[in-house]
Amino acid sequence: MIFIAIGGSLGCVLRFGVSNMIQNSAGASFPWGTFAVNIIGSFFIGFLAEMFDAVIVPSQWRSFATIGFLGGFTTFSTFTFETLNLLREKEYLYAFGNILASNVVGIAAVVAGIFAFRIIYKLTTGN
Numbered sequence: 001m002i003f004i005a006i007g008g009s010l011g012c013v014l015r016f017g018v019s020n021m022i023q024n025s026a027g028a029s030f031p032w033g034t035f036a037v038n039i040i041g042s043f044f045i046g047f048l049a050e051m052f053d054a055v056i057v058p059s060q061w062r063s064f065a066t067i068g069f070l071g072g073f074t075t076f077s078t079f080t081f082e083t084l085n086l087l088r089e090k091e092y093l094y095a096f097g098n099i100l101a102s103n104v105v106g107i108a109a110v111v112a113g114i115f116a117f118r119i120i121y122k123l124t125t126g127n
Contacts, residue, residue, distance in 0.1 A: 004068040029086070039106055
């Protein structure tokens with residue numbers, strides 16, 4: 001449990017920094033910061049899931065990385081809250097764009113993470 005707690009703490013702190021940096025740079029009505037951390041997290045969950053299938057990694061480190069770190073780094077609750085706020089502000093195009101893009105691009109990012117690991121693994125091991 002301590003591995004999950006430490007991973008979650010680190011993921012939350014990094015999410016706060018990355019999300020704010022991206023949102024402040026974008027300066028738009030669309031929640032780019034949350035979108036970005038969720039897509040980045042989706043990529044890395046795919047990458048790590050594939051890695052954990054190919055490489056023996058102790059369970060506490062798997063939990064640290066996936067449940068803890070990526071669980072803290074990504075944020076479904078913020079995504080839903082920001083989408084609701086867009087609906088309240090009658091920004092319907094942004095709201096539905098956020099729903100569609102987050103899901104479609106998120107799934108694509110998981111797949112990209114899987115393939116990225118496979119390529120790296122093949123190049124480094126010859127398998």
